[in-house]
Amino acid sequence: MKTFTYDRAGDVAEALAALAEPGTQLMAGGTEMVNWLKEGIETPDRVVDINGLPLASIDTSGPLRIGALARMSDVAADPVVQQDYPVLRDSLLRAASAQLRNMATIGGNLLQRTRCAYFRSDTPLPCNKREPGSGCSALIGDTSAQAIFGWSESCVATHPSDLAVALAALDASVIVQGPSGERRIPAVSFHRLPGDTPALNTELASNELIVAVEVPAAAPRSHYLKVRERVSYEFAVVSAAAVISLEGDTITSARIAVGGVAHRPWRLTAAESALTGVSITDRNALSDAVALSFADARPLADNGYKVILAQRAAVRALEEAR
Ligand SMILES: Cc1cc2nc3c(=O)[nH]c(=O)nc-3n(C[C@H](O)[C@H](O)[C@H](O)COP(=O)(O)OP(=O)(O)OC[C@H]3O[C@@H](n4cnc5c(N)ncnc54)[C@H](O)[C@@H]3O)c2cc1C
Ligand code: SF4
CATH class of the missing domain: 3.30.390.50 (CO dehydrogenase flavoprotein, C-terminal domain)
Structure with missing residues (x-):
């Protein structure tokens, strides 16, 4: 693993300032990030822990607004989520393990990367997502776990987030903040199709932070x-x-x-x-x-x-x- 420095951001402004520095990676629960560091998928110079940011609340007073740093287990256990959003509750409870859900955050879950075995390989293999222009091992290898919609000759991977699927059906928005303020991205189009640029996973810009997800209406059925x-x-x-x-x-x-x-x-x-x-x-x-x-x-x-x-x-x- 490459050596990196470790800092903590105290507020959103500090996190955004950190993102402006090349070679910086943010860390929330760390359950995905640490794998990337070990596998060489990410090789940052600096890791900035964002757990001190005030983004972990679950607000049920109006449209359901879940802070990006809310833990998957806390959201699944919220009484309003349990009662009025069963699709959301179950997408969380059926993901990963109890220990992981206690650490993993809502924002981090949306930003996890494909489980394509060629992308995650310990031995570097041709993968346009990991090394643009190197080719796609899956396309000429085992395609049993890959996509049936929206794939390109550059990449046939699928996205693994359960939460993302529930949010898409709920017409939710991902609320992001950058240097010029907040914007909303529909959850259904937050993740990109691979096209010619499979290394770009989402519509989140490199200088933006996810601050929350918002669900417009309850979905008891x-x-x-x-x-x-x-x-x-x-x-x-x-x-x-x-x-x-x-x-x-x-x-x-x-x-x-x-x-x-x-x-x-x-x-x-x-x-x-x-x-x-x-x-x-x-x-x-x-x-x-x-x-x-x-x-x-x-x-x-x-x-x-x-x-x-x-x-x-x-x-x-x-x-x-x-
Ligand atoms: C063994 C295993 C099994 C799993 N099974 C499932 C499963 O069945 N279903 C499923 O959906 N998921 C599954 N996961 C994925 C798991 O849910 C994610 O690892 C987790 O949600 C990531 O959240 P985190 O807070 O730990 O993110 P981190 O690891 O801290 O971060 C991941 C990425 O998100 C970025 N990031 C985090 N928060 C923000 C933010 N607010 N703004 C901008 N960038 C941010 C980080 O910079 C990093 O790039 C599994 C993971 C493991 C390790
Ligand atoms: S499907 Fe995508 S992630 Fe998998 S090997 Fe091909 S380019 Fe890489």
């Missing part, structure tokens, strides 16, 4: 379904977040985001439109609506199974949201 290879402490193979409104059994609005299928949470917009007026008890109609959003899926050599699995996950999430 919502569900997060995570399909994984073992029942705990594992990343999603695919996942689905569903938020619905009903009159009787009839769907009056539906929002669905799917995870594990793209470099960002993938909203099923065609399915959402088709679901209005459908009975939540009519599984065939739910499946037909969801299938509309998979007509343009582009599976790779080894991941055709995700096209089926993600559709079934979306249908189940809708049913559970009821």
